[in-house]
Amino acid sequence: MDISNLLVSKDISIRQGIDTLDKIGKKIIVVVQDKKLLGVVTDGDIRRWILKNGDVSMSIDKIMNKSPKYVLIKDKDNAENLLKQYKIEAIPIVNDKNEVIDIVFWNDIYQKEFSYFKTSNIPVVIMAGGKGTRLQPYTKFIPKMLLPIGDIPIIERIIDRFLCFNFNNFHITINYKKDIIKAYFSKEVSYNISFTEEDKPLGTAGSLFLLKNTLKDTFFVTNCDILVDANYSDILKFHKKCKNKITVVTALKNYVIPYGVFNLNDDGSIKSLDEKPNYEFLVNTGMYILEPEILEYLDGDSYCNMTEIIYKSLSGNDKVGIYPVTDGAWLDMGEFESMKNMIDKLDI
DSSP: OOOGGGEEETTSBHHHHHHHHHHHTOSEEEEEETTEEEEEEEHHHHHHHHHTTOOTTSBGGGTOBSSOOOEEGGGGGGHHHHHHHHTOSEEEEEOTTOBEEEEEEHHHHHSSOOOSSOOTTSEEEEEEOSOOGGGTTGGGTSOGGGOEETTEEHHHHHHHHHHTTTOOEEEEEEOTTHHHHHHHTTSOOSSEEEEEEOSSOOTTTGGGGGGTTTOOSOEEEEETTEEEOSOHHHHHHHHHHHTOSEEEEEEEEEEEOSSEEEEEOTTSOEEEEEESOEEEEEEEEEEEEEOGGGGGGOOSSOOOOHHHHHHHHHHTTOOEEEEEEEGGGEEEOSSHHHHHHHHHHHTO
16 A cells, blocks of 8 residues: 555645544654654544644644564564564554555454454444434435435444444444334344334433343443444443443534634733634544443333433542544444535545
8 A cells, every 4th residue: 555645744744644534534643754664643642732732733643652562674574473472453564664654454464353352242322212313304214324325325334434443242232213213124144133112212322221120331422423434342341441321522623713702811912813723623423332330221112312411420420531533433323414415525
């Protein structure tokens, strides 16, 4: 592959590094000077910086690993062993001048994603009971989860992403046009799938009450209209390491104000002017990891959104954390414009 798009200068900002990661769709960029290896930056380095509330306008060398693992071209056959030994997803290949000439990726060798855990016993709950009113008139005839992104329904794309990390146990909560959904899945599949039927709309969390006797251990929850390009095994690892009761997968959204913004002194005079400033916000993607005791906050089979559960957990002093991903790693099809964006991003 052409690695030129993965090579960046140490003078770029962290924000520019995030943009580069989003454009290339890889989890690593290599920092070079005159093609010589200076360091690497992974999505994990960016995630740790975001969690420290770090300023993404700072130089990328602030977060780069200055002593990365690498392989000399003459030892390239050893790259596979190093990926295994150090549990890393990519490793640069350099020549005798320390110039980066290639990068070896885990999934290029093993044709599968890097996984930290045995995940087949971790349940995945897909919330698909809603009417998808923002996508009418399509959803008047087809349930939202079966709307095609390209030629593949969004629900299959969601499941396929989990299958990449060996998740195998899926629960789908359904209500609107549930017979069509069950008919679609009457075909033979390679994973375990069950359906939980709502008698009435229960929101983005209420139907978890119906699974209370099933969900006895850590489990994923995801909306049926989003895709997150991240290592789901790593999200699980992060959740366990932090001992969270809930981990919310968030996306770093960058907004540019297309005007000059004034800052004022106490007397109302102008203190400064920021021309077209950038602001970053961490927004909810609609994917979560929960511990089963969180289900105790559900009051029967009544309407409840996930935000209510988060509020209750925070009020109960439960540890609630976030796992940030870049904006480009989150694809949403909840509305027509975002649905078109998803198709464009997946290049289909």
